[in-house]
Amino acid sequence: MSTQLTELGVRGVTIKLRRAGSGPTVLFLHGAGGVPQWLPFFDALAERYELLVPEHPGFGVSDDPPWITSMSDLAMFYLDLIEAVGLDRVHLIGNSLGGWLAAEILIRDRSRFRSLVQLAPAGIRVKGVPCGDNFIWGPEEALRNLYHDQAFADRILALTPSDEQMDVMLHNRFTVAKLGWQPRWFNPDLQKWLHRIKLPALVVWGDDDKIMPPAYAALWRERLPDARLVMVDRCGHLPHVEHAAMVARHVHDFLEGVAR
């Protein structure tokens, strides 16, 4: 699948964006790791949709404006951007931190959106069920804890990142700390307002997620007004990576149902 690398900007902030396919617009919001590579999951979506995969401000080589100091700022930035670029009837997909971001966007203004897919989103807290502490884990430990199937981690550990890639990883980590260190991975106000996301929603969760425990999935389904939950067996924190074809199939079915 050919992808196109472009830039989008609003109010002096420019971000990088990869684009592929054609059809209704699907906007994928990445998690704490950024978008180090184009994924088979993206190819699967681009078969039927116009898929947009931006790098958030503060991630990758996108701008990093100092005034973005919280998830609220980031959500408002995306609302500005979507309005400025004229995106409409958008299907939103978020993973982890990107799922948190998707919810922060939609509780504020859902008028330009059609649906929501949440892949192990951060953003809310089940009291008594702490998240994994990926800030204290070492690099290998953190990578291994992303996956159920350690072959995924082994493949990445076998690679030696370039200096540029190391710089991006460090930069992403700074931004992630800024946004998610305290309170850790959630906004205490967010879950009060999830009922406002009056859109069809699909929540996907790995049964062996060591970062966002599966107990969180039930709370998302309960709080979102129109959500279906799919639990994925033998799967960690990145269902769209570890079970790309199956998760893509679920997303396709869901989006088709929304369109009907």
Add this chain to the structure above:
Amino acid sequence: MKLVSFHLMPYRPLDLEEAAKHRSAWVVLPNRLYDPVKGAEEYDRHIDALVYAEELGFDAIGVNEHHQTAYGLMPAPNLIASALIQRTKRVQIAILGRALPLVNNPIYIAEEFAMLDNLSKGRIIAGFVRGIGSEYHSSGANPYFSHERFHEAHDLIIRAWTEPGPFAFDGDHFNLQYVNLWPRPYQTPHPPVWIPSQGSSETVAWASDPKRQYPFLVTFSSADLVARYHNTYRDKAREYGYEAGPTQLGWACPIYVAETDERAIAEAGRAVETLFNDFLRQSFEMLMPPGYTSMSSMKNFISMRRALGNAGGKITAAGLIETGTALIGSPKTVLAAIERMRERTGFGILVALLQFGILSDELTRRNMDMFAAEVMPKLKG
């Protein structure tokens, strides 16, 4: 030379073998390894040693703040300072220091220091630090905003100490309708402020600013690094248009003296190794949470570790002595190292860590006595 006898108050009864099974002696070391009966005794012994330093003629005694660790039993150093005030008459009491970014209302720090300053009738030295990386894990404070919070808290505390209250403070991190300190500090305009640091260039530039000219204490670094940071401070001061005096440059390090070099190493070698290998043991992720230092400082740190082989190898007493990170030897040897640094940098504050790691009460006492008898007079003379 101003001489400070300084204590970390480590929990010496720690089961080191058991502790080594955990990620670190910080944050996650299970507190079932702390025995309150032994710990209470530790407080007594450490406080006794600090009080004894007054008798020996030290100018100041020092304590500091660390959280959730066996490395130091003083999450609230001002409590210890308060006890020291009651048991001493003359010495200054240096709190080196309080970790400003970790608190949500820095006024409480301003108030406590002002209280101590009144209680001691002006014997307090106020150290300001950011707290080490692990303390951003244990406190939950966001390391990304550490520098901003430090500077803002500092400004608030100095204003609270010096400006007539009540006034309002409008910051990005701290917002207060009423700042109106009761009591005000005893010293005018306020207690001396010292900045202990491991030498980031940002901190040097900030501390040496003509508005502040804060004494800068380099801690736990090799002699070459200490000299480099001192001279960076001097250069910075010259850039600002003044000459930094000896009272602006401090060096904090473990010191042990005995009759001969061999005896000193035999008595203190293992103890200084436990300080670095057991009590200070932390992973990179704990030591350097994202944003705690600038991106470039963190990259330097990473490449430095890589250059060292990143082997997680054990630090040895011999290595610490060779690099001048710890001064262990005969009075002559230790004096020579201090004099050499004085020639290189003109520093004028020595913060001597005379108890470290598992060093016993008996050896600590002997170390202090010999330091006072054989080293101190030469430095004072």
